[in-house]
Amino acid sequence: MGKLVIVGISDQKIAISPDSLITYALGSCVGICIHDTLKQIGGLAHVLLPETFGDNNRNDIYKFADLAVKELVHNMEIQGCARLHLTAKIAGGANMFITTGTSIGERNVAVVKKELKRLNIRLLAEDTGANYGRTVEFNPFDGKMIIKTAGKGNKIF
């Protein structure tokens, strides 16, 4: 049994099988799981906000989808992952309270998808939107993403 690596809010971590990754209680935040199928390495990022609006020179880059996705891929490449072998699964982006206009959750999901596309990383699965929280567990061995909820059951992607 490997250990369970906890990823906080506005944070990201990389784990190698048999270790696995977990991030708790995503609301409007998005969890991005990136998997290297060949090397069985996984990366998990937990982003709070969609964009920095060009303000890239800050010390909280893991908070923003536009910078965090790029950074996670970069960090995985440093670990020896090849872009070609990377795939992604995402979860979260809920709308916990009704808002007018596009919710932060929806905007988070949109920016994450745009970044993945720009980086040529295939999105294999997503469990996003709706109005409930999700805990995400990600296993770098087989790339499985497990979603746990309060009262809405569990799902495996």
Add this chain to the structure above:
Amino acid sequence: MESYQNLNELQLSVLSEIGNIGAGNAATSLAHILADKVMMSVPQLQIIDVSSMASILGGPENELAGILVNMTGDVQGLLLFLLDEKFICLLVNVLMEEEIDDFDQISELSMSAIMEIGNILAGSYISAISTMTGLNIGLSTPQIAIDMAGAILSYPAAQFGAMGDDLLFIEEDFLSGQSSIKSHLLIMPEPKSLRLIMESLGVNGWEN
């Protein structure tokens, strides 16, 4: 960058006083609702990041009811009450004459009753600010989410995320009969509204 972390002692004591008066009003309202005496502890004002807040609330996955009310008018910002299962069930049992002990048993009708409580509690704190400052503050219709603490907290965290990671909250114990109820209230005026509150009270502007 403006952050709650940059508030000075005097400004923090102003906020504590708002908390005190607000909690006093809230205790009076609760006593009417519960038709019982309600005592309260001295409210504790804290400035804390989201992860630490989630720990205080029993961990990120702990299920809570979050009642959100937006402040409108002269002061913009949000109030978010975080109430545990015990508190919610007590309210429902007294108000609706039910006997529930679990979030899953709450009916739609009880949900509306809880939102109304949120409205009354929010009004308690808002009238404290209004009375002290003379500012005109309105309240939006309350919304409720029953979910994991971390997921509920993502809302204020995201709303104020560009400003920093800090949440401003008041912890308060209410005692009624045999029950001790812990209430957590996030009270987060936007930076320009917080400055206005301070200025209205003759406290130096909120500088960096």
